[in-house]
Amino acid sequence: MTQASSSYSDNDIAVKVRGLEKGFGQFKIHHGLNLDIPRGKVTYIMGGSGCGKSLLLKQIMGFIEPDKGTIFINGEQMIASDHRQLKQVRKHMGILFQNSALFDSLSVYNNVAFSLKEQLNLSKSETDKRVEELLLSVGLTFEHSKKMPGELSGGQRKRVALARAIALKPSIMMYDEPTTGLDPITTMMVTNLIKNVSTQHDLTSIVISHDTHVVFTVAEHIAFMKDGEFKYVGAPWDVFKSKDPDVQEFFALEANRKRESQENA
Amino acid sequence: MLSLAISPITFLGKLSSFIWNAVVGLKNFHRRLPIFLQQFDFISVESLLVVTFSAIFIGAVLSFQTYTALHLFGMDSFLGSSVGIALMRELAPVFCGIMVAARAGAAIAAEIATMRVTEQIDAMEALGTDPFDYLVTPRILAGTIGLPILCIYFTLIGCGSGWFIAKVVLATDGAVYWQQLAWAVDFNDVWQGLTKACIFGFFLSVLGCFYGYNAQSNAEGVGVATNQAVVTSVLWILFSDYVMTAYLPYDPSFLIL
Numbered sequence: 001m002t003q004a005s006s007s008y009s010d011n012d013i014a015v016k017v018r019g020l021e022k023g024f025g026q027f028k029i030h031h032g033l034n035l036d037i038p039r040g041k042v043t044y045i046m047g048g049s050g051c052g053k054s055l056l057l058k059q060i061m062g063f064i065e066p067d068k069g070t071i072f073i074n075g076e077q078m079i080a081s082d083h084r085q086l087k088q089v090r091k092h093m094g095i096l097f098q099n100s101a102l103f104d105s106l107s108v109y110n111n112v113a114f115s116l117k118e119q120l121n122l123s124k125s126e127t128d129k130r131v132e133e134l135l136l137s138v139g140l141t142f143e144h145s146k147k148m149p150g151e152l153s154g155g156q157r158k159r160v161a162l163a164r165a166i167a168l169k170p171s172i173m174m175y176d177e178p179t180t181g182l183d184p185i186t187t188m189m190v191t192n193l194i195k196n197v198s199t200q201h202d203l204t205s206i207v208i209s210h211d212t213h214v215v216f217t218v219a220e221h222i223a224f225m226k227d228g229e230f231k232y233v234g235a236p237w238d239v240f241k242s243k244d245p246d247v248q249e250f251f252a253l254e255a256n257r258k259r260e261s262q263e264n265a
Numbered sequence: 266m267l268s269l270a271i272s273p274i275t276f277l278g279k280l281s282s283f284i285w286n287a288v289v290g291l292k293n294f295h296r297r298l299p300i301f302l303q304q305f306d307f308i309s310v311e312s313l314l315v316v317t318f319s320a321i322f323i324g325a326v327l328s329f330q331t332y333t334a335l336h337l338f339g340m341d342s343f344l345g346s347s348v349g350i351a352l353m354r355e356l357a358p359v360f361c362g363i364m365v366a367a368r369a370g371a372a373i374a375a376e377i378a379t380m381r382v383t384e385q386i387d388a389m390e391a392l393g394t395d396p397f398d399y400l401v402t403p404r405i406l407a408g409t410i411g412l413p414i415l416c417i418y419f420t421l422i423g424c425g426s427g428w429f430i431a432k433v434v435l436a437t438d439g440a441v442y443w444q445q446l447a448w449a450v451d452f453n454d455v456w457q458g459l460t461k462a463c464i465f466g467f468f469l470s471v472l473g474c475f476y477g478y479n480a481q482s483n484a485e486g487v488g489v490a491t492n493q494a495v496v497t498s499v500l501w502i503l504f505s506d507y508v509m510t511a512y513l514p515y516d517p518s519f520l521i522l
Contacts (some may be wrong), residue, residue: 058387061387061391063387063390087393090390090391090393091393093391094391095387095388095391097384097387097388098384099383099384101383101384101385101387101388102385102388103380103385103388103389104379104380104383104385114392114394115392115393115394118392118393118394119392119393161388164388164392165391165392168392168393
C-alpha cells in the first residue's frame with residue numbers, strides 16, 4: 001500500500017483516498033492508493049501516460065467503481081453504486097474534461113446554463129445574469145454565448161467548459177489533463193485560469209497533468225504516480241529532494257532548468 | 266463454448282437493465298417534453314420523404330404482382346383487399362421499421378456514441394443530470410409513438426399508389442378497388458399492424474440508444490455502435506414480425522376480457 005500525505009488534519013482534507021485498488025481483468029492499475037487532497041489548494045497529480053491518473057479522477061467522480069478501498073469527499077464516503085448518494089456528493093464537485101466535453105448540439109449559453117436550468121429554479125433574467133457572470137469570470141463575454149461549440153477555439157472551449165463546471169459553485173474542481181495538446185500560449189492561459197478561478201471561487205483544485213513545466217507556477221501540492229502507486233506526495237519544490245529514481249527521472253528536465261536558472265543568477 | 270452460451274444472456278441482462286433505467290426516466294418526462302418533440306420530429310416527420318417514396322413503390326409493385334396472380338383465377342376484383350391487408354398487416358410496419366432503423370436508429374446510435382466517446386455523457390452526469398431521462402427515454406418514446414403514425418401514413422400512400430396502378434396501368438375498375446379494400450380491411454388488421462409498428466419502433470430506438478450508450482470510448486466505437494444498432498434492429502424486427510404474425514391474437518378483444 002502506498003503512503004499518503006498525512007500532515008493535514010481531517011478538516012483540512014477535501015478528498016481522502018484510502019487503500020484504492022482498481023484493475024481490469026488480470027491487469028492491476030492501482031495497488032492500494034492512499035492520498036489526501038488539502039482543502040483550498042491546487043493539487044497536481046502527475047505521472048506518465050497510462051499510469052492511472054485519469055482513472056483515479058474518474059473514481060473520485062464516481063464514474064468508475066473501485067475494486068477495493070474508499071474515497072471520502074468532504075468527509076462523506078463515496079459509494080459509486082448508490083446513485084442518490086452519488087448525486088448529492090457530486091454537487092460539491094465540478095470537472096473540466098480533457099477535450100472540454102461541451103454539448104455539441106447546444107449553444108455556449110445553453111452549455112453554461114445547463115446545470116442552472118436542470119438543478120436550480122431560476123428565472124430567465126437570473127439565468128442570463130449568472131451566465132454572464134460565469135463567462136466574465138473565465139475571460140469571455142456574453143457575446144460568446146450565442147456561438148456554437150464548433151465555432152470556438154481550443155482555449156475558448158476550455159473556458160466555456162470551466163464556466164459550465166463552476167456554475168453550481170462546487171467546492172472541489174477537477175481538471176483532467178487540461179493543457180494536453182494545447183500550444184504553449186494557450187497552455188499558460190489555461191494554467192493561469194486554473195489559478196485565478198481557484199482563488200476567486202475558493203476552490204480545492206485537483207489537476208491531472210504530465211506537463212512538468214507548468215506545474216511549478218500553479219501547484220501548491222503535488223502527487224507523483226507511477227505503476228499505480230504514489231512515489232511522492234508533498235510540496236512542489238521538495239520534489240527535487242526526493243531520492244526515488246522514478247521521481248528524479250520524471251522531474252529531471254525541470255531540475256536541470258532550475259539548476260541553470262540558479263547558475264545564471 | 267460456455268462464453269458463447271452466456272453472452273446472449275449477458276446481453277439480455279444488460280438490455281433489460283438499460284430499459285428499466287429508461288422506464289425510471291419517465292418520472293422526469295414532463296421536463297423532457299421539448300426533447301421528446303424534437304426527437305419525434307426527427308424520427309417521424311423527417312422520415313416522411315423516405316417513407317413516402319418507399320410506400321409509392323411498394324404499393325405499385327404489390328398492385329402489379331397481386332394482379333398477375335389474381336388475374337390467373339379471374340379474381341381481379343380482389344386486388345384492393347389484397348393490397349390493403351398486405352400493406353396494413355405486414356408491409357407497412359416492416360418497411361417503416363427497416364427504413365426508420367436505417368435512418369433514425371443509426372443516427373441515434375451515432376449521436377449517443379459520439380457523446381460517449383467525447384465524454385459528454387460523463388459531463389452530463391457530473392452536472393447532476395441523469396443521461397437516461399435526458400437522452401434515452403425521450404428517444405424511445407418518440408420511436409414507439411412515431412412508428413405507428415408512419416405505418417398508417419405508409420399504408421394510405423401505398424394503397425393510393427396501388428389504386429393508381431390498378432386504374433391507370435392495369436385498367437381495372439378503381440371504384441371496385443376501394444370498395445373491396447374497405448370491405449376487407451377491418452379493425453383487427455389495423456390493430457395487428459399498429460401493434461407491430463409500436464414494437465418495431467420500440468426496438469429500433471432502444472437498440473440505437475443501447476449501442477450508442479455502451480459504445481467503446483475510441484474512434485472505432487461510433488462506427489461499431491451504429492453498425493450494431495442497425496443490423497440488430499433489422500434482425501429483431503424481422504424475427505419479432507414472424508413471432509407476432511404467428512402468435513399475436515388476431516382479435517384484440519382478449520385485452521378487454
